[in-house]
Amino acid sequence: MSLQHEACYDGSNRNTMGRLMLLDLDRLCQGGKVMPGGNRDTHVAITFHNATKYAVVGDVANDDTLVWGAPPDPDSSGYTPDVALQPLPYKIYETLAPLPLPDASAPSALPGLEAIARTGAEPTGEAIPDRSTLARIARLSNGLLGRQANSWDGKTIEFRTVGSTGALYHLEVYFVCADLPDLDAGIYHYAAHDHSLRQLRAGDVRQVIVAASGGELALAEAPVILALTSTFWRNAWYYRSRAYRHTYWDAGTALSHVLAVAAARALPTRLVLGYADAAVNDLLGLNGVREATVALCAIGRTARPLPTAAMLPPVDHPTRPLSLHEVTFRVIPMMHQASALESGASSSAWRAAPLRRRSPEPQGPLTPLQPLPAEHLPATPIEDLILRRRSTRHYDRETPMSFAAFSTLLERSSRGVAADCLASDAPPLHDLYLIVHNVEGLAPGVYLHHPQRHAVEVLREGDFRAQAQRLTVGQEPPRDAHVNCYYLADLDPILECYGNRGYRLAQLGCSLSAGKLHLGTHAMGLGAVGSTALDDEVIAFFSPHAVGKSYMFVTVFGKRRSRPA
Ligand SMILES: Cc1cc2nc3c(=O)[nH]c(=O)nc-3n(C[C@H](O)[C@H](O)[C@H](O)COP(=O)(O)O)c2cc1C
Numbered sequence: 001m002s003l004q005h006e007a008c009y010d011g012s013n014r015n016t017m018g019r020l021m022l023l024d025l026d027r028l029c030q031g032g033k034v035m036p037g038g039n040r041d042t043h044v045a046i047t048f049h050n051a052t053k054y055a056v057v058g059d060v061a062n063d064d065t066l067v068w069g070a071p072p073d074p075d076s077s078g079y080t081p082d083v084a085l086q087p088l089p090y091k092i093y094e095t096l097a098p099l100p101l102p103d104a105s106a107p108s109a110l111p112g113l114e115a116i117a118r119t120g121a122e123p124t125g126e127a128i129p130d131r132s133t134l135a136r137i138a139r140l141s142n143g144l145l146g147r148q149a150n151s152w153d154g155k156t157i158e159f160r161t162v163g164s165t166g167a168l169y170h171l172e173v174y175f176v177c178a179d180l181p182d183l184d185a186g187i188y189h190y191a192a193h194d195h196s197l198r199q200l201r202a203g204d205v206r207q208v209i210v211a212a213s214g215g216e217l218a219l220a221e222a223p224v225i226l227a228l229t230s231t232f233w234r235n236a237w238y239y240r241s242r243a244y245r246h247t248y249w250d251a252g253t254a255l256s257h258v259l260a261v262a263a264a265r266a267l268p269t270r271l272v273l274g275y276a277d278a279a280v281n282d283l284l285g286l287n288g289v290r291e292a293t294v295a296l297c298a299i300g301r302t303a304r305p306l307p308t309a310a311m312l313p314p315v316d317h318p319t320r321p322l323s324l325h326e327v328t329f330r331v332i333p334m335m336h337q338a339s340a341l342e343s344g345a346s347s348s349a350w351r352a353a354p355l356r357r358r359s360p361e362p363q364g365p366l367t368p369l370q371p372l373p374a375e376h377l378p379a380t381p382i383e384d385l386i387l388r389r390r391s392t393r394h395y396d397r398e399t400p401m402s403f404a405a406f407s408t409l410l411e412r413s414s415r416g417v418a419a420d421c422l423a424s425d426a427p428p429l430h431d432l433y434l435i436v437h438n439v440e441g442l443a444p445g446v447y448l449h450h451p452q453r454h455a456v457e458v459l460r461e462g463d464f465r466a467q468a469q470r471l472t473v474g475q476e477p478p479r480d481a482h483v484n485c486y487y488l489a490d491l492d493p494i495l496e497c498y499g500n501r502g503y504r505l506a507q508l509g510c511s512l513s514a515g516k517l518h519l520g521t522h523a524m525g526l527g528a529v530g531s532t533a534l535d536d537e538v539i540a541f542f543s544p545h546a547v548g549k550s551y552m553f554v555t556v557f558g559k560r561r562s563r564p565a
Pocket of ligand 1: 511
């Protein structure tokens with residue numbers, strides 16, 4: 001990948017000498033510290049979002065005409081990935097003994113599309129996972145798939161069961177457990193490279209996380225708390241500061257697997273984003289800058305009382321180095337720190353009044369969706385969907401996709417998830433805009449999904465294949481796929497309600513829906529691939545409807561075609 005560092009796509013970013021004005025990171029970060037401001041001081045999220053925008057200079061959108069940030073982020077603009085520094089995609093504790101896990105991917109009885117649609121709040125009694133359930137959740141959300149390929153830089157990629165931006169696999173899964181039927185209470189890291197657990201701490205210390213969350217009830221009742229972390233450098237090595245967006249894109253994708261696999265085992269789940277970051281990171285032995293917790297998930301339910309945790313000594317088990325050295329892209333720690341919560345009390349205050357935004361009112365004709373009834377859903381279980389899921393880059397663009405498949409996927413991927421900071425009966429924080437190229441019974445064009453009305457609204461008819469390719473930096477799958485799904489959010493009310501942390505939530509919510517949709521396509525004999533896009537051009541394309549919104553995420557799906565010879 002190469003960049004035109006000198007190029008400026010927007011004249012307003014030039015100073016009087018005609019030189020490119022870069023983002024003044026030193027001023028913003030004040031030597032590493034974020035400028036003061038309360039929870040509702042949201043300039044950091046906006047600065048981060050702008051600093052990680054993709055834009056293109058000129059008529060052709062490709063890697064060579066890409067500009068990083070508006071105004072450009074100096075750390076990213078002046079950087080080229082050094083193949084010699086490519087990070088190891090695994091966290092390997094050098095001194096801890098592995099606890100072997102069963103394979104545990106045998107199919108469950110529930111149709112995969114039903115598991116995907118569950119929110120995690122469906123009523124259950126006591127539900128306590130065992131070691132093989134943890135093995136199943138970990139392998140199917142972050143484990144190895146058993147397939148390899150050669151990457152552009154001559155290395156071997158070991159694919160995982162979940163997609164990941166650039167196949168860079170920067171996420172880690174930890175379990176904080178009570179005593180389970182066949183596993184002692186403790187904190188365990190899931191080691192993807194050898195499909196095992198390693199115990200970081202012994203004993204039931206869930207209370208520390210519950211306190212850090214301000215007493216979140218689902219966490220207090222959960223026999224297992226999953227902590228998902230990112231080691232930012234593992235993605236930033238290639239994607240620079242945009243890696244922090246990818247953190248939440250990939251986390252939402254992985255969590256769509258976690259939630260569906262748990263649902264298929266009748267385990268309740270609740271996503272928790274309100275927690276004191278440092279307290280959780282300290283418990284896991286993370287410094288919170290290089291590797292940090294990005295989401296928690298309560299799994300299962302138990303009536304057994306939560307034991308109090310004694311004062312805990314720090315843990316610092318040695319791990320294998322990832323690279324000869326690591327590069328820091330300053331907007332990442334800036335954004336993560338500015339969106340941190342400090343205490344249990346601030347966490348419960350943070351989630352106390354979730355945003356209830358109003359969905360856009362339809363302004364034009366609605367087409368009601370016609371999803372398959374539950375009894376006609378394909379029976380393929382979630383485990384099979386996950387093991388057969390891949391990123392689909394070749395589409396049979398001439399053959400239309402059925403309206404029933406289109407409707408079923410939109411409907412089943414948009415029912416939301418149970419989360420500490422979201423109102424279960426409120427609309428999602430994002431709007432889903434669609435570019436429809438070839439769906440039976442729908443004129444090609446631009447549509448808006450109205451999940452609460454179970455309908456799509458046509459905004460503009462036309463053939464937009466060329467624009468779809470341009471918007472995604474010249475990539476072919478968005479041109480050829482049957483549907484492009486753009487998740488856009490109005491960041492102002494989100495940040496107003498949730499402060500800078502709302503940015504984490506907004507990104508995560510979009511990729512979670514997209515992750516569900518991606519899994520669902522494989523139940524319908526279709527395929528999908530996540531993508532990336534030119535932020536401001538996306539908004540211009542969907543405007544005037546999308547004025548004021550921000551581009552969050554795009555995924556495309558459709559009928560697969562075998563790879564051309
Ligand atoms: C959030 C996200 C964004 C992605 N963006 C792109 C993209 O812009 N272009 C692309 O070709 N693939 C994209 N991918 C697909 C990854 O490259 C793919 O997941 C990875 O190479 C692993 O392959 P697999 O999904 O077939 O297992 C994306 C995947 C995810 C999860």
